[in-house]
Amino acid sequence: MSSLLRNQKVRNALLQLLYVGSIAALVLAGVAIARQNLAEQGITSGFDFLSKSTGWDVNFSLLPATANDPYWWFFLIGIINTLFLGSVGLMLATIVGTIVGLARTSSNELARLLGRTYVDIFRNIPLILQVFFWYAVITHLPTPRSAYEAWGMLLTSRGLYVPVPNVGGPAMTLAIFALIAAIALPVWLGRTSRLSQPIGERLAIQLAGAAAALAGAAIILAIGRLPDLPLVDFPALQGLNLKGGLRIPPEFSALAIAIAIYGGSYIAEIVRGGFKAVGKGQMEAALSLGLSPWRVFTLVRLPLALRAMLPILANQYVWLIKATTMGIAVGFTDFFMIVALTINHSGQTLEAIGILMAGFLTINLSLAAVFNRINKAIALKGNQLRG
Amino acid sequence: MEMIVVAPSAPGRIEDLRRRFFARPLQALLSLVSLATMVFLAWKLLNWAIFSAVFTTSGGPEACQAAAGACWSVIAARWRIILFGLYPFEEQWRSALACVAVVVMTVLSCIPAFWTGRRIALVWGVGTALYYVLMKGGMLGLAYVGEEAWGGLALTLFIFVTTCLIGFPLAICLALLRRSELPWISHTTGLIIDGVRSLPLISILFTFAVVLPFALPQWLAGDKLYRVIIGSALFFSAYQAEIVRGGMQGVPKGQEEAAMALGMSYWQRIGRILLPQAMRNALPATINQFVISFKETSLVVIVGFFEILASGNAAYGTGEWRFAYVEVYAFIAFIYFVFVFSLSRYGAFLERRMSVGER
Numbered sequence: 001m002s003s004l005l006r007n008q009k010v011r012n013a014l015l016q017l018l019y020v021g022s023i024a025a026l027v028l029a030g031v032a033i034a035r036q037n038l039a040e041q042g043i044t045s046g047f048d049f050l051s052k053s054t055g056w057d058v059n060f061s062l063l064p065a066t067a068n069d070p071y072w073w074f075f076l077i078g079i080i081n082t083l084f085l086g087s088v089g090l091m092l093a094t095i096v097g098t099i100v101g102l103a104r105t106s107s108n109e110l111a112r113l114l115g116r117t118y119v120d121i122f123r124n125i126p127l128i129l130q131v132f133f134w135y136a137v138i139t140h141l142p143t144p145r146s147a148y149e150a151w152g153m154l155l156t157s158r159g160l161y162v163p164v165p166n167v168g169g170p171a172m173t174l175a176i177f178a179l180i181a182a183i184a185l186p187v188w189l190g191r192t193s194r195l196s197q198p199i200g201e202r203l204a205i206q207l208a209g210a211a212a213a214l215a216g217a218a219i220i221l222a223i224g225r226l227p228d229l230p231l232v233d234f235p236a237l238q239g240l241n242l243k244g245g246l247r248i249p250p251e252f253s254a255l256a257i258a259i260a261i262y263g264g265s266y267i268a269e270i271v272r273g274g275f276k277a278v279g280k281g282q283m284e285a286a287l288s289l290g291l292s293p294w295r296v297f298t299l300v301r302l303p304l305a306l307r308a309m310l311p312i313l314a315n316q317y318v319w320l321i322k323a324t325t326m327g328i329a330v331g332f333t334d335f336f337m338i339v340a341l342t343i344n345h346s347g348q349t350l351e352a353i354g355i356l357m358a359g360f361l362t363i364n365l366s367l368a369a370v371f372n373r374i375n376k377a378i379a380l381k382g383n384q385l386r387g
Numbered sequence: 388m389e390m391i392v393v394a395p396s397a398p399g400r401i402e403d404l405r406r407r408f409f410a411r412p413l414q415a416l417l418s419l420v421s422l423a424t425m426v427f428l429a430w431k432l433l434n435w436a437i438f439s440a441v442f443t444t445s446g447g448p449e450a451c452q453a454a455a456g457a458c459w460s461v462i463a464a465r466w467r468i469i470l471f472g473l474y475p476f477e478e479q480w481r482s483a484l485a486c487v488a489v490v491v492m493t494v495l496s497c498i499p500a501f502w503t504g505r506r507i508a509l510v511w512g513v514g515t516a517l518y519y520v521l522m523k524g525g526m527l528g529l530a531y532v533g534e535e536a537w538g539g540l541a542l543t544l545f546i547f548v549t550t551c552l553i554g555f556p557l558a559i560c561l562a563l564l565r566r567s568e569l570p571w572i573s574h575t576t577g578l579i580i581d582g583v584r585s586l587p588l589i590s591i592l593f594t595f596a597v598v599l600p601f602a603l604p605q606w607l608a609g610d611k612l613y614r615v616i617i618g619s620a621l622f623f624s625a626y627q628a629e630i631v632r633g634g635m636q637g638v639p640k641g642q643e644e645a646a647m648a649l650g651m652s653y654w655q656r657i658g659r660i661l662l663p664q665a666m667r668n669a670l671p672a673t674i675n676q677f678v679i680s681f682k683e684t685s686l687v688v689i690v691g692f693f694e695i696l697a698s699g700n701a702a703y704g705t706g707e708w709r710f711a712y713v714e715v716y717a718f719i720a721f722i723y724f725v726f727v728f729s730l731s732r733y734g735a736f737l738e739r740r741m742s743v744g745e746r
Contacts, residue, residue, distance in 0.1 A: 020575050108414060108417045109408070110425070123731075124723065125724060125727075336589060340593060353598055361582075364585045
């Protein structure tokens, strides 16, 4: 026996068995105790509860939701809310971060100072504090009767009311895609057309593409409009409340603003790092070829910097998606808040935690997979980032 | 042939300014816009925070609300709640002293003379013990104050310090286990680290605060505060483990091989060769992780703790000071800023200092 223990292979196998076994035993014991405790409270384990109706409501949903809907539907709503808030926050943070990051890499000392002040202030204040702050600011806005008004929008303590077109759901979706195409098409056309083409010709093609997409959007809206109603539905005061338009609740705006500002300060640093990684020689070579400063930027510095920052940016995006769980602080029904509410109301603790873990793992892994593919697709061969 | 070198005359002050800020039209525009933005924001901020602000409590909330600028009276009236939470009023000096102990401990551990394993452990051990005795009392003639009454800045600091204190050794263990040569051990550890990293901290805090009591036998459940601290330490260690592992990968393989050739045992190799060099490599990222976890202590407000953010909410949430939320949040943001900014500046300083030594 003792000679067996002295054998390296046997010892290694035993050690591994002990380690994995004890962790598995801990987890299993925890689950067993939890099941017993829950059973004592009259809660049957299993996923049957998913088809039961919840009996409570959500305050924000992109899909129709009532208290009679089953749990699985609410989980879906939660995931969609998380992804929606995440993507809006991501986009805004990327815009803020790009502007501030460019200011930080600018050759102008004043712009650099401005960018640096922004990053130093907002990066060093916890996100949740910023969420609370913006939520307090929005809920302290005037009541609907004395709302701020601008471009047909109304800003009140109950949220931001924006005018929306009176158009059916499917047509609206199509129109939104057409609008996205109106922005994406010129960019794509600009990238595929040849560098040797005269600038005027390229610009004409790009403008034509954008105009075609916009015209498409207008036609879809005209066909899909609801009969007997004005084309645009403006929010207006009726009695003590506001009617019409689309209401963006304070919870959502507070989270989106906070994520944009806080995330923007992190993304600004990533953008700065990306531009710093582009070798000086690349820029000098481009300038000596006679390219204008603008073309040096769009054709040389930006593509190279983008490649350098993408892997770090992917991490930051995953982090930002996880940051949507702050929704629970102000009562935005994101995925995590739905899970927490489920535990409170149904007591299906283990199942709900399992769903939470599976949901975030799926979101994170798919985001990582997407970024890995982009990364591979645009990666440069060789060592062009140096020098 | 004789070469004549004419040194360009040093530009005058105005010429220098012109070159720096107004060299091209676009450059000049950018300078002017930046300058205008800065002056405008600085004036607005100064005007709000100082020139038109009210600093005394004499007028009460009404006079304060009427003022055009900030109402710092709310801080003057409520600073004790914000800093100490629900801690008994007469005992709040203890809470303040405990905060000082934590700050001194942090400053000491920033000094290179304390960077040996034993000294740093001594500083943190003594500091935490001092904090604990001061806050909890029940000995040395100090009145007993239970954890449920702890709050404000003192609680924030306690959660931060204990998270690091538990999380750091755990992180080193996890990193060592992950680079183990035994495949099952390294894979299982990798699974744990990646699993924890893929979850949001809030969900982990929630699980440890609310769900864990179900999954633990009664005698093990303990106080909610300590469960949350362990959850946050676990989260910290999952991230820190990857940082330590990165530092270990930066140590040349020859170092360990040389140690092995000298006949050092596993623990000697780890403790005397690998870890000191790995920690040096990982120092900047480690400081960054400390900064992040200090900010993340604020998340415990969600599982119902009365730390500085929650006590700030309470400070303006009641009746008469309802309008003064901006001032309260600005005050708390300033406290966070002081801690986080000085830590991250220190990190940047270290990074520079170390890169000077290497290149």
